[in-house]
Amino acid sequence: MTATVVLFWVxxxxxxxxxALCISRRSPLASALWLVVTxxxxxxxxxxxxxxxxxxxxxxVYAGAIMVLFLFVIMLLNLGRGGPSDLKGPAxxxxxxxxxxxxxxxxxxxxxxxxxxxxxxxxxxxxxxxEQQGMVQTVARPLFxxxxxxFEITSILLLAxxxxxxxxxxxxx
Amino acid sequence: MLLGPALTxxxxxxxxxxxxxxxxxxxxxxxxxxxLMLNAVNLTFIALAQQLxxxxxxxxxxVMAVAAAEAAVGLAIILAIYRHQETVNLQDIHLxxx
Numbered sequence: 314m315t316a317t318v319v320l321f322w323v324x325x326x327x328x329x330x331x332x333a334l335c336i337s338r339r340s341p342l343a344s345a346l347w348l349v350v351t352x353x354x355x356x357x358x359x360x361x362x363x364x365x366x367x368x369x370x371x372x373x374v375y376a377g378a379i380m381v382l383f384l385f386v387i388m389l390l391n392l393g394r395g396g397p398s399d400l401k402g403p404a405x406x407x408x409x410x411x412x413x414x415x416x417x418x419x420x421x422x423x424x425x426x427x428x429x430x431x432x433x434x435x436x437x438x439x440x441x442x443x444e445q446q447g448m449v450q451t452v453a454r455p456l457f458x459x460x461x462x463x464f465e466i467t468s469i470l471l472l473a474x475x476x477x478x479x480x481x482x483x484x485x486x
Numbered sequence: 487m488l489l490g491p492a493l494t495x496x497x498x499x500x501x502x503x504x505x506x507x508x509x510x511x512x513x514x515x516x517x518x519x520x521x522l523m524l525n526a527v528n529l530t531f532i533a534l535a536q537q538l539x540x541x542x543x544x545x546x547x548x549v550m551a552v553a554a555a556e557a558a559v560g561l562a563i564i565l566a567i568y569r570h571q572e573t574v575n576l577q578d579i580h581l582x583x584x
Contacts, residue, residue: 321491325492332502335522336503336522341512344515348518348522351499355525358529361488362488362535364532366543367528367547370550371528374554375525378554379553382558386564386565390564390568392514399510399512401510401511408508409506409509413501413508414501420497428534428537428538432538433538438539439535439540452540452544456544463548474554474555474558477559477562478559478561481563482565482566484569
Protein backbone atom coordinates (compact mmCIF):
# COMPACT_ATOMS: atom_id res chain seq x y z
CA MET A 314 0.00 0.00 0.00
CA THR A 315 1.31 3.41 -0.89
CA ALA A 316 1.22 6.39 1.46
CA THR A 317 -1.72 7.83 -0.51
CA VAL A 318 -3.86 4.76 0.11
CA VAL A 319 -2.99 4.71 3.82
CA LEU A 320 -3.83 8.42 4.16
CA PHE A 321 -7.07 7.90 2.21
CA TRP A 322 -8.23 5.22 4.65
CA VAL A 323 -7.13 7.17 7.74
CA UNK A 324 -9.05 10.29 6.71
CA UNK A 325 -12.02 8.33 5.34
CA UNK A 326 -12.25 6.60 8.74
CA UNK A 327 -12.13 9.96 10.55
CA UNK A 328 -14.84 11.31 8.22
CA UNK A 329 -17.15 8.33 8.79
CA UNK A 330 -16.71 8.26 12.60
CA UNK A 331 -17.27 12.00 12.97
CA UNK A 332 -20.28 11.84 10.62
CA ALA A 333 -21.79 9.16 12.87
CA LEU A 334 -21.06 11.33 15.92
CA CYS A 335 -22.56 14.33 14.12
CA ILE A 336 -25.94 12.65 13.70
CA SER A 337 -25.98 11.14 17.20
CA ARG A 338 -24.86 14.00 19.49
CA ARG A 339 -27.64 15.59 21.51
CA SER A 340 -26.45 19.17 21.38
CA PRO A 341 -26.71 20.92 17.98
CA LEU A 342 -23.42 22.67 18.76
CA ALA A 343 -21.58 19.35 19.16
CA SER A 344 -23.22 18.12 15.95
CA ALA A 345 -21.99 21.18 14.08
CA LEU A 346 -18.43 20.81 15.37
CA TRP A 347 -18.32 17.10 14.45
CA LEU A 348 -19.57 18.06 10.99
CA VAL A 349 -16.62 20.47 10.72
CA VAL A 350 -14.29 17.55 11.52
CA THR A 351 -16.02 15.50 8.79
CA UNK A 352 -15.56 18.31 6.26
CA UNK A 353 -11.86 18.70 7.09
CA UNK A 354 -11.27 14.94 6.79
CA UNK A 355 -13.14 14.92 3.47
CA UNK A 356 -10.90 17.67 2.14
CA UNK A 357 -7.90 15.43 2.94
CA UNK A 358 -9.66 12.59 1.12
CA UNK A 359 -10.06 14.86 -1.91
CA UNK A 360 -6.32 15.52 -1.86
CA UNK A 361 -5.71 11.75 -1.83
CA UNK A 362 -7.96 11.54 -4.91
CA UNK A 363 -5.89 14.10 -6.90
CA UNK A 364 -8.24 17.03 -6.33
CA UNK A 365 -6.04 19.43 -4.37
CA UNK A 366 -7.81 22.59 -5.52
CA UNK A 367 -11.24 21.23 -4.57
CA UNK A 368 -9.81 20.16 -1.20
CA UNK A 369 -8.76 23.74 -0.47
CA UNK A 370 -12.15 25.03 -1.67
CA UNK A 371 -13.79 22.55 0.70
CA UNK A 372 -11.94 24.04 3.68
CA UNK A 373 -12.56 27.63 2.57
CA VAL A 374 -16.20 27.38 1.52
CA TYR A 375 -17.66 24.54 3.60
CA ALA A 376 -15.66 24.50 6.82
CA GLY A 377 -14.91 28.21 6.65
CA ALA A 378 -18.10 29.87 5.45
CA ILE A 379 -21.08 27.52 5.57
CA MET A 380 -20.30 26.02 8.98
CA VAL A 381 -19.68 29.47 10.47
CA LEU A 382 -23.16 30.38 9.24
CA PHE A 383 -24.58 27.29 11.01
CA LEU A 384 -22.72 28.06 14.25
CA PHE A 385 -23.87 31.67 14.03
CA VAL A 386 -27.52 30.63 13.77
CA ILE A 387 -27.10 28.13 16.65
CA MET A 388 -25.67 30.97 18.73
CA LEU A 389 -28.43 33.36 17.66
CA LEU A 390 -31.16 30.89 18.62
CA ASN A 391 -29.39 30.04 21.89
CA LEU A 392 -29.42 26.28 21.21
CA GLY A 393 -25.92 25.55 22.50
CA ARG A 394 -26.94 24.26 25.92
CA GLY A 395 -28.30 20.95 24.71
CA GLY A 396 -31.63 20.79 26.49
CA PRO A 397 -34.00 17.85 25.96
CA SER A 398 -32.89 15.37 23.35
CA ASP A 399 -34.33 15.82 19.87
CA LEU A 400 -33.48 12.28 18.80
CA LYS A 401 -36.51 10.15 18.02
CA GLY A 402 -37.25 7.10 20.17
CA PRO A 403 -36.44 3.43 19.45
CA ALA A 404 -39.06 3.28 16.66
CA UNK A 405 -37.49 6.28 14.92
CA UNK A 406 -34.03 4.79 15.38
CA UNK A 407 -35.19 1.49 13.87
CA UNK A 408 -36.76 3.24 10.87
CA UNK A 409 -33.66 5.40 10.33
CA UNK A 410 -31.32 2.39 10.56
CA UNK A 411 -33.54 0.30 8.26
CA UNK A 412 -33.92 2.94 5.56
CA UNK A 413 -30.29 4.08 5.82
CA UNK A 414 -29.10 0.47 5.60
CA UNK A 415 -31.39 -0.26 2.65
CA UNK A 416 -30.10 2.82 0.85
CA UNK A 417 -26.50 1.77 1.47
CA UNK A 418 -27.15 -1.74 0.12
CA UNK A 419 -28.78 -0.24 -2.99
CA UNK A 420 -25.89 2.15 -3.56
CA UNK A 421 -23.35 -0.65 -3.19
CA UNK A 422 -25.33 -2.88 -5.55
CA UNK A 423 -24.33 -0.53 -8.37
CA UNK A 424 -21.55 -2.01 -10.45
CA UNK A 425 -18.38 -1.57 -8.42
CA UNK A 426 -16.13 -1.82 -11.44
CA UNK A 427 -16.60 1.86 -12.23
CA UNK A 428 -17.57 3.47 -15.51
CA UNK A 429 -17.53 1.42 -18.73
CA UNK A 430 -14.16 1.23 -20.46
CA UNK A 431 -15.57 3.01 -23.52
CA UNK A 432 -15.84 6.41 -21.81
CA UNK A 433 -12.99 5.94 -19.36
CA UNK A 434 -9.89 8.04 -19.87
CA UNK A 435 -6.57 6.23 -20.06
CA UNK A 436 -4.83 5.72 -16.70
CA UNK A 437 -2.94 8.83 -15.57
CA UNK A 438 -4.65 11.32 -17.91
CA UNK A 439 -5.78 13.56 -15.06
CA UNK A 440 -2.37 13.44 -13.38
CA UNK A 441 -0.68 14.38 -16.66
CA UNK A 442 -3.17 17.22 -17.21
CA UNK A 443 -2.54 18.56 -13.71
CA GLU A 444 1.21 18.22 -14.23
CA GLN A 445 0.96 20.15 -17.46
CA GLN A 446 -1.55 22.90 -16.56
CA GLY A 447 -1.33 23.16 -12.78
CA MET A 448 -4.00 22.38 -10.21
CA VAL A 449 -6.10 25.53 -10.56
CA GLN A 450 -5.98 25.81 -14.33
CA THR A 451 -7.22 22.24 -14.76
CA VAL A 452 -10.49 23.28 -13.10
CA ALA A 453 -10.57 26.90 -14.24
CA ARG A 454 -10.14 26.26 -17.97
CA PRO A 455 -13.35 24.21 -18.48
CA LEU A 456 -15.15 26.42 -15.95
CA PHE A 457 -14.63 29.53 -18.08
CA UNK A 458 -15.04 27.87 -21.48
CA UNK A 459 -17.35 24.84 -21.61
CA UNK A 460 -19.24 25.74 -18.43
CA UNK A 461 -19.28 29.53 -18.79
CA UNK A 462 -23.08 29.89 -18.91
CA UNK A 463 -23.72 27.63 -15.87
CA PHE A 464 -21.03 29.65 -14.08
CA GLU A 465 -22.81 32.93 -14.83
CA ILE A 466 -26.16 31.45 -13.82
CA THR A 467 -24.54 30.44 -10.50
CA SER A 468 -23.74 34.09 -9.85
CA ILE A 469 -27.40 34.99 -10.43
CA LEU A 470 -28.40 32.17 -8.06
CA LEU A 471 -26.09 33.52 -5.36
CA LEU A 472 -27.49 37.04 -5.83
CA ALA A 473 -31.05 35.68 -5.52
CA UNK A 474 -30.03 33.76 -2.37
CA UNK A 475 -28.53 36.88 -0.79
CA UNK A 476 -31.65 38.94 -1.53
CA UNK A 477 -33.90 36.09 -0.33
CA UNK A 478 -31.98 35.63 2.91
CA UNK A 479 -32.17 39.35 3.70
CA UNK A 480 -35.91 39.48 2.93
CA UNK A 481 -36.63 36.37 5.05
CA UNK A 482 -34.49 37.30 8.03
CA UNK A 483 -35.47 40.95 8.29
CA UNK A 484 -38.25 41.69 10.75
CA UNK A 485 -39.72 44.61 8.80
CA UNK A 486 -38.73 45.67 5.32
CA MET B 487 -7.30 2.74 -8.05
CA LEU B 488 -9.13 4.24 -5.08
CA LEU B 489 -12.44 4.41 -6.98
CA GLY B 490 -14.14 1.44 -5.29
CA PRO B 491 -13.20 2.45 -1.72
CA ALA B 492 -14.16 6.07 -2.39
CA LEU B 493 -17.59 5.05 -3.70
CA THR B 494 -18.11 2.85 -0.63
CA UNK B 495 -17.17 5.69 1.75
CA UNK B 496 -19.47 8.00 -0.18
CA UNK B 497 -22.37 5.51 0.04
CA UNK B 498 -21.88 5.16 3.82
CA UNK B 499 -21.76 8.96 4.24
CA UNK B 500 -24.94 9.40 2.20
CA UNK B 501 -26.73 6.66 4.20
CA UNK B 502 -25.59 8.34 7.44
CA UNK B 503 -27.00 11.64 6.20
CA UNK B 504 -30.36 10.03 5.37
CA UNK B 505 -30.43 8.27 8.75
CA UNK B 506 -29.70 11.60 10.45
CA UNK B 507 -32.58 13.33 8.65
CA UNK B 508 -34.91 10.53 9.76
CA UNK B 509 -33.53 10.39 13.31
CA UNK B 510 -33.47 14.03 14.37
CA UNK B 511 -36.18 16.59 15.09
CA UNK B 512 -34.06 19.73 15.32
CA UNK B 513 -34.39 21.62 12.03
CA UNK B 514 -30.79 22.88 12.11
CA UNK B 515 -29.34 19.41 12.68
CA UNK B 516 -31.50 18.04 9.84
CA UNK B 517 -30.07 20.79 7.67
CA UNK B 518 -26.54 19.73 8.62
CA UNK B 519 -27.38 16.16 7.64
CA UNK B 520 -28.44 17.46 4.21
CA UNK B 521 -24.99 19.08 3.94
CA LEU B 522 -23.50 15.68 4.80
CA MET B 523 -25.41 14.13 1.87
CA LEU B 524 -24.19 16.88 -0.48
CA ASN B 525 -20.63 16.11 0.60
CA ALA B 526 -21.13 12.41 -0.06
CA VAL B 527 -22.18 13.27 -3.61
CA ASN B 528 -19.15 15.56 -3.98
CA LEU B 529 -16.91 12.65 -2.98
CA THR B 530 -18.50 10.52 -5.73
CA PHE B 531 -17.85 13.28 -8.29
CA ILE B 532 -14.20 13.60 -7.23
CA ALA B 533 -13.64 9.84 -7.27
CA LEU B 534 -15.13 9.43 -10.74
CA ALA B 535 -13.29 12.49 -12.07
CA GLN B 536 -10.06 10.49 -11.89
CA GLN B 537 -11.35 8.30 -14.71
CA LEU B 538 -13.89 10.49 -16.51
CA UNK B 539 -12.09 13.81 -16.75
CA UNK B 540 -12.16 17.19 -15.08
CA UNK B 541 -15.92 17.80 -15.48
CA UNK B 542 -16.39 16.17 -12.06
CA UNK B 543 -14.29 18.83 -10.39
CA UNK B 544 -16.29 21.58 -12.12
CA UNK B 545 -19.54 20.03 -10.90
CA UNK B 546 -18.24 19.90 -7.32
CA UNK B 547 -17.61 23.64 -7.67
CA UNK B 548 -21.24 24.17 -8.70
CA VAL B 549 -22.53 21.92 -5.90
CA MET B 550 -20.59 24.02 -3.38
CA ALA B 551 -22.07 27.25 -4.77
CA VAL B 552 -25.60 25.82 -4.61
CA ALA B 553 -24.96 24.50 -1.08
CA ALA B 554 -23.86 27.96 0.03
CA ALA B 555 -27.00 29.57 -1.44
CA GLU B 556 -29.16 26.85 0.08
CA ALA B 557 -27.58 27.26 3.53
CA ALA B 558 -28.15 31.02 3.49
CA VAL B 559 -31.82 30.78 2.46
CA GLY B 560 -32.56 27.73 4.63
CA LEU B 561 -31.10 29.24 7.78
CA ALA B 562 -33.02 32.48 7.10
CA ILE B 563 -36.23 30.39 6.89
CA ILE B 564 -35.35 28.65 10.17
CA LEU B 565 -34.78 32.06 11.79
CA ALA B 566 -38.16 33.27 10.53
CA ILE B 567 -39.88 30.12 11.85
CA TYR B 568 -38.17 30.52 15.22
CA ARG B 569 -39.43 34.08 15.45
CA HIS B 570 -43.02 32.88 14.93
CA GLN B 571 -43.02 29.63 16.89
CA GLU B 572 -40.20 30.03 19.45
CA THR B 573 -38.93 26.56 18.52
CA VAL B 574 -36.92 24.78 15.84
CA ASN B 575 -38.25 21.37 16.84
CA LEU B 576 -40.07 20.04 13.78
CA GLN B 577 -42.58 18.17 15.95
CA ASP B 578 -43.90 21.43 17.35
CA ILE B 579 -44.26 23.02 13.91
CA HIS B 580 -47.51 21.71 12.45
CA LEU B 581 -49.18 24.59 10.68
CA UNK B 582 -50.43 22.31 7.91
CA UNK B 583 -52.39 20.14 10.37
CA UNK B 584 -56.09 21.05 10.21
